Amino acid sequence: MHKRSGVAKSATIHRLVFVAGMLTWAVVGLPHVEALVRDPARWRDPDTLLWGTAFLTFGAAYWRQAREQGMGAVPLLAVQTVAALGCLATGGTGLDGALFAIIAGQAPETLPQRRALAWVATQVVGMLAVFTVNHPPLQALVQTLIYTGFQGFTFGTALVMVREAEARRELARVHAELQATQVLLATREREGERLRIARELHDSVGHHLTALSLNLEAAAHTAKDPASTEHLRRAREAARTLLSEVRRSVTELRESPLPLLPSLRALAEGVPGLAVHLEVPEALALESSEATHSLFRCVQEILTNTLRHAGARNLWISIVPTEDGGVRVQARDDGRGTAQLTPGTGLTGMRERFTRLGGRVEWRAAAGQGLELEAWLPAAPTTGVGA
16 A cells, blocks of 8 residues: 555656646746737737747647656757747746746756756856846846746755655665565575474474384284284384375475465565566466575566666566476566666676576666566576576
């Protein structure tokens, strides 16, 4: 519930900011529309045509950037700035400077902090130049200072929101790693308990059953009554059967792999701020503990990498058995993606783990299309292959 509420809260904030920006844009254009309604002949004025073109261009660029996050963010921001300068130069109402406040609110999310601040400062210089051309110097300075204050307010608010979002993502990443550690500890504890029970059965029950079987055999050889001999023979067979069952149970306890689904589900459900859609067969289990550990670490790294770099709202992970008895992992997110992916220590370590067991890891990334990852482990891990 906390995970879903975090995603919903983030989406709601983005929608509210988008609506506020569109309302500001509409309010800026309202006086011009009202003047055109009163005097349709104004459309013939070149300044009016230039203003209308710049105003609509600004609105379209802002709408696209807000709706398609990560797609050409900087070029769209530049289009908005140029369009706002065009509106300011040809509008004449004095309200067009409010468009720069909309841009200042987007800059911290689109650019690094210093570049965003430089972008806003450039806008201030451009505003001052336009106002100086159209108004007396003192009036130009006053109007520039007014709209600089608006830009500073929206820039600061957006910067706080970005830092808070980064803090939430970092907290979510640390929380995911802690959750993964807890799940691993619980799994290791269950495995340790199974081994302890197996040792107890082998060392205690197995020992006494062996002794009982030997004593019954000895008693059967020394018994003189045929009826007693038959009862001792049956008791000896029952003891041998029970000893065989105990040994089989011990072997199963030692060698039977634990199901992966509970551990993976616990890991996926502990990720705040990201909706993880996990598909894993109920009875999925790998033959070796090393393969199980590598698969678990693979899913953990996918979660951590998505939280740290993707800026995604959804993550889809599918783990399915293959026809050759192996297992395949497919993951994709709806984040910002990247034109060129440089694998860090996490992805490199994941590939090394799978390669050492005879498997492979591949990934694909594109700007605005998120990250896709596909990994495969064979049915029988071949340690050392390709390492």
